[in-house]
Amino acid sequence: MYTEASACSRCGGPGWESSYNGYCSNQRWGWYGARKSVNSAEEARRDLEEFYAESDVKIGKVSERSAYFEAEVLDRNNRLKDRVIIHKRSGRIRSIR
Numbered sequence: 001m002y003t004e005a006s007a008c009s010r011c012g013g014p015g016w017e018s019s020y021n022g023y024c025s026n027q028r029w030g031w032y033g034a035r036k037s038v039n040s041a042e043e044a045r046r047d048l049e050e051f052y053a054e055s056d057v058k059i060g061k062v063s064e065r066s067a068y069f070e071a072e073v074l075d076r077n078n079r080l081k082d083r084v085i086i087h088k089r090s091g092r093i094r095s096i097r
Helices: 041-051
Strands: 058-064 068-074 080-087 093-095
Touching: 041 058, 041 068, 041 080, 041 093
Parallel strands: none
Antiparallel strands: 058 068, 068 080, 080 093
């Protein structure tokens, strides 16, 4: 299972807060609770690909909904591993499967 902690666990340095689901104070993820809006399906795909960069998964179909984007997370054999949403206003990613 993938969590928000995996988003920046490679930092591990100053600003790394594992008690707050892995937010790192670098320019990409910001401080815990920081918002980063996501305005298009292409931007959602790019953010998800960066989020899962160190995992052995890829992003499949990305669909737009009113308040979020929904995406398939596939394993190397193109089987559905997870389904996630990324909120348009906050940029937060969470599993919905």
